[in-house]
Amino acid sequence: EVQLQASGGGLVQAGGSLRLSCAASGFTFDDYAIGWLRQAPGKEREGVSCVGNSDGSTEYTDSVKGRFTISRDNAKNTVYLQMNSLEPEDTAVYICVAKPHGCASTWLGYWGQGTQVTVSS
Numbered sequence: 001e002v003q004l005q006a007s008g009g010g011l012v013q014a015g016g017s018l019r020l021s022c023a024a025s026g027f028t029f030d031d032y033a034i035g036w037l038r039q040a041p042g043k044e045r046e047g048v049s050c051v052g053n054s055d056g057s058t059e060y061t062d063s064v065k066g067r068f069t070i071s072r073d074n075a076k077n078t079v080y081l082q083m084n085s086l087e088p089e090d091t092a093v094y095i096c097v098a099k100p101h102g103c104a105s106t107w108l109g110y111w112g113q114g115t116q117v118t119v120s121s
Contacts, residue, residue, distance in 0.1 A: 001025075002098075002110045003023075003026055003112075004024050004098060004111065005022070005023045005024075005025075005113075006020060006021070006094050006113065006114055006115040007018040007114045007115055008021050009094060009115030009117045010026060010117070012117075012118070012120070014119055014121050016086050016087065016119070017082070017083060017084045018083045019080055019083070020036070020080065020094055020115060020117075021080055022034060022078060024078070024079075024096075024110075025079045027098065027110065029074060030053060030074050031055050031100065032098040032099060032100055032109065033050055033098075033099040033101075034050065034053075034072060034096060034098055035047060035048075035051075035059075035096070035097050035107070036049050036070070036079075036081050036095065036096070037094070037107060038117075039092055040091060040118065041080030046092075047061060048060070049061070049070040049081060050103035051071065052102060052103050056072065057103070058070050059103050063089070066072045067085045067086075068083050068084070069081070069082040076101050079096060086117075086119045087119060088121045090117060091117060091119050092117060093116050094115050094116075095112055095113070095114040096112045096119055097110065
């Protein structure tokens with residue numbers, strides 16, 4: 001059974017930090033790029049970041065560049081999203097996605113259930 005278990009969300013004040021984790025099982029983790037989407041109420045779903053499977057290349061949406069860092073530990077089948085200098089606009093449900101065709105592809109793949117991040121002003 002494929003599982004993507006996101007954790008690490010919570011309530012934090014603006015300027016604070018959180019580290020999200022996405023623990024994967026049930027598929028060959030090394031063969032997949034792993035990305036994070038976020039969904040905020042009343043807003044369109046947004047791709048936040050992605051880390052490639054082969055070279056570990058990373059991508060970020062402009063609004064989080066310099067604040068968020070994505071990394072992966074293939075030995076633990078886990079991807080991390082370190083989020084610093086959080087802003088109220090970062091409030092959303094964060095969902096990790098295993099992408100079989102790389103970071104540049106669509107968000108078709110295996111989806112996790114998401115973790116809530118709430119940033120208070």
